[in-house]
Amino acid sequence: MGEPGTKEVLSLEELDAVSGHRTGRKHVLSILVENKPGVLTRIAGLFARRGFNIDTLAVGPTDDEAVSRVTLTVDGAKHPIDQVTKQLHKLVNVLKIRDLEPDESVARELALFKIACDGGTRGEVMQIAGIFRGHVVDVGRRSIVVEVTGTDEKIEAFEALVRPFGLVEMVRTGEIAISRGRGET
Amino acid sequence: MRAADALMEALKAEGVEVVFGLPGGANLPTYDALYDAGIRHILVRHEAGGGHAAEGYAKATGRVGVALGTSGPGATNLVTPICDAMMDSVPTVFVTGQVRTELIGTDGFQEADIGGITMPIVKHSFMVQDPREIPQAVHEAFHLARSGRPGPVLVDIPQDLSRADIEYEPATDITLPGYQPTTEGNQKQIRLAAKALANARRPVIYGGGGIVNGDAAGEFTELCLSDRFPVTLTVMGLGAFPAPHEQWLGMLGMHGTRAANYAMDEADLICAVGARFDDRITGKLSEFAPRAKFIHIDVDPAEISKNVPAHIPIVGDAKNILPRLLAEYRALGAEPSRLEDWWGRIEHWRRQYPLGYEDSKDSEIKPQYMIEALYEATGGDAIVTSDVGQHQMWTAQYFHFNRPRRWINSGGLGTMGFGLPAAMGAQIGCPDQLVCCVAGDGSVQMNAQELATCAEHGIPIKVFIMNNGYLGMVRQWQELFWDRRYSQVEMGQHPDFVKLAEAYGARGMRLEDKGTLVEGMQEAIAADGPVVVDVRVTREENTYPMIPAGQAARDMVG
Numbered sequence: 001m002g003e004p005g006t007k008e009v010l011s012l013e014e015l016d017a018v019s020g021h022r023t024g025r026k027h028v029l030s031i032l033v034e035n036k037p038g039v040l041t042r043i044a045g046l047f048a049r050r051g052f053n054i055d056t057l058a059v060g061p062t063d064d065e066a067v068s069r070v071t072l073t074v075d076g077a078k079h080p081i082d083q084v085t086k087q088l089h090k091l092v093n094v095l096k097i098r099d100l101e102p103d104e105s106v107a108r109e110l111a112l113f114k115i116a117c118d119g120g121t122r123g124e125v126m127q128i129a130g131i132f133r134g135h136v137v138d139v140g141r142r143s144i145v146v147e148v149t150g151t152d153e154k155i156e157a158f159e160a161l162v163r164p165f166g167l168v169e170m171v172r173t174g175e176i177a178i179s180r181g182r183g184e185t
Numbered sequence: 186m187r188a189a190d191a192l193m194e195a196l197k198a199e200g201v202e203v204v205f206g207l208p209g210g211a212n213l214p215t216y217d218a219l220y221d222a223g224i225r226h227i228l229v230r231h232e233a234g235g236g237h238a239a240e241g242y243a244k245a246t247g248r249v250g251v252a253l254g255t256s257g258p259g260a261t262n263l264v265t266p267i268c269d270a271m272m273d274s275v276p277t278v279f280v281t282g283q284v285r286t287e288l289i290g291t292d293g294f295q296e297a298d299i300g301g302i303t304m305p306i307v308k309h310s311f312m313v314q315d316p317r318e319i320p321q322a323v324h325e326a327f328h329l330a331r332s333g334r335p336g337p338v339l340v341d342i343p344q345d346l347s348r349a350d351i352e353y354e355p356a357t358d359i360t361l362p363g364y365q366p367t368t369e370g371n372q373k374q375i376r377l378a379a380k381a382l383a384n385a386r387r388p389v390i391y392g393g394g395g396i397v398n399g400d401a402a403g404e405f406t407e408l409c410l411s412d413r414f415p416v417t418l419t420v421m422g423l424g425a426f427p428a429p430h431e432q433w434l435g436m437l438g439m440h441g442t443r444a445a446n447y448a449m450d451e452a453d454l455i456c457a458v459g460a461r462f463d464d465r466i467t468g469k470l471s472e473f474a475p476r477a478k479f480i481h482i483d484v485d486p487a488e489i490s491k492n493v494p495a496h497i498p499i500v501g502d503a504k505n506i507l508p509r510l511l512a513e514y515r516a517l518g519a520e521p522s523r524l525e526d527w528w529g530r531i532e533h534w535r536r537q538y539p540l541g542y543e544d545s546k547d548s549e550i551k552p553q554y555m556i557e558a559l560y561e562a563t564g565g566d567a568i569v570t571s572d573v574g575q576h577q578m579w580t581a582q583y584f585h586f587n588r589p590r591r592w593i594n595s596g597g598l599g600t601m602g603f604g605l606p607a608a609m610g611a612q613i614g615c616p617d618q619l620v621c622c623v624a625g626d627g628s629v630q631m632n633a634q635e636l637a638t639c640a641e642h643g644i645p646i647k648v649f650i651m652n653n654g655y656l657g658m659v660r661q662w663q664e665l666f667w668d669r670r671y672s673q674v675e676m677g678q679h680p681d682f683v684k685l686a687e688a689y690g691a692r693g694m695r696l697e698d699k700g701t702l703v704e705g706m707q708e709a710i711a712a713d714g715p716v717v718v719d720v721r722v723t724r725e726e727n728t729y730p731m732i733p734a735g736q737a738a739r740d741m742v743g
Contacts, residue, residue: 006380006383006384006517006518006519006520007383007516007517007518008380008383008384008517009384010377010380010381010383010384011384012381012384012385012453012454012478015381015478015496015497016496017479017490017494017495017496018489018490018494018495018496018497018498033363034362034363037312037314038300038301038304038310038312041301041304042304045304045305046305048305049305080490082490083487083490083491086486086487086489087487089486089487090485090487091363092308092309092329092361092363092364093363094363095362095363
């Protein structure tokens, strides 16, 4: 910088930009919102307007009936997460946002799989379900419904294994997550 | 009391003196309550006029502007002003009527989901579901509209709820758990910013509309003058720093000066205050100010690093932050002489590329001269509103605003038809000041009906129509970038604006001669009541200089 002529010298070169980066990984945002009409529309609308994609979305009550929790996952490779959270914070009904770090939180998703099978293949499907600690929740002559809970990787692995039998349909809840340890999420 | 009466009490408790609106079926209870509520009501001729008038009132006074509309079309007519207020952070509250609760969702007569329609363009909205919520919703709406980054708030009230009987208690405390704007600014960051400024060799201070909104022009000017910092402002910030000053580089951006844009291009440090790095400022983002580090002071944390990564972000009110930044800066004892080379460079640009135009050799009025004439006729002492287009940019360039809240335009949304009703609102808010509207012959027609409002209420705005018979800015782009294929930009000489003014009960004048222009303008200004002046200007004049859309400062033309 040369001779700056001030008491405290600072090289501008040393300054780094502080945000606006893309992290390149999946982010799980746990959002507490006031339980008021239109809140979900505001969140969904914000994502649509700003061109952010929601990968999964789960909404449910909390222990406080005035407050709901929205858990959504966003791809940090496509969007600057700090910009997403700052825009969310501007919604008046949004109370708290936590970007859950993968190793400091537990995430789960529930999925229901309807798999085509008959007497010849049913046993094998049930065996796979067992390995995944899935539960058979409905059995018919030509199909079986299995409930699987776990991380999205586990559910996707199960899907890959049962697909060759004939996957009639699949329903997933989207991830929910909670922080590890005593502190609140 | 009736909820509609409680609504009036809540408005009065918020200091509302005047509202702009138009009644209809769904807000009949509101208008019945308004009948003897002691709040002045300006009956507009179109709800959009009322919405823009509320904006003009807010921008001129700094107070919250209020517009009323009925359900359905009344509410949808407010959509453009609401969006405009969002883009320019204008503190406004819009109160709409809604169909009766039993009809909601049935596609009832004049039903529109105005809450849903406006959700992406409001700071917040209240869809009232219980009459007892009405006063609190109003108080929260005003709190939201005026605090933090200001903006529009919608309160939508079903007709039957405003007729219900409720208890009214004025709100004493507004606490919104999900809304706590940061106002103070982090002291460590402020200290770092001061150090960066003291060490910069090629700094530029770049201010925007946030300085005006935050009533921080005095603090901003003081910081700028604490050293020989070169200063530029966005179109929204004009007036935050006195234009006739040697440190003033001129306006920044697409139609800003070369000195301002080139200085940003070569700066090593840019201190942005209440500005948001809009594309009209940055041009091609990847080539914007490539050598600069950025201090970004803004009340809205989401603006930090949205478009341009900030190196020293400071979130808070400029009015709080700037004096502390100044104190920290002074303590560093920076040596002004370090900026000498930089000023040499800037002076070179100023000499080589002054803002100017080739005047006509005959009596023809050049549009740039029209603005210079208006500056002369008013002595620069006027609130000036504008529509959007060439006339807006020429006004920004040639009317040297030296105080905040004197220049009122639609910068973010770029709304044609904004200027005339905004002038009306500004005049209501500032009855003792001269309020002029510089309009285009195209855009003025988008809300000309408000001349009737002005005539009825004796609102003495002076409307100067820069009449070139074209949608001039679009024509300019077609000339420059679309091979002169003038597609649907010729307006002809319709209507006859003098007769139009007279039909509305205003005075109409036409000025066509450069030699008598100032005199004619002075006559219009001296006249009582609203006046429309049809100023015939050169038809095909271009607004220069210009950074073509998507290009960099270095690509400036004209």
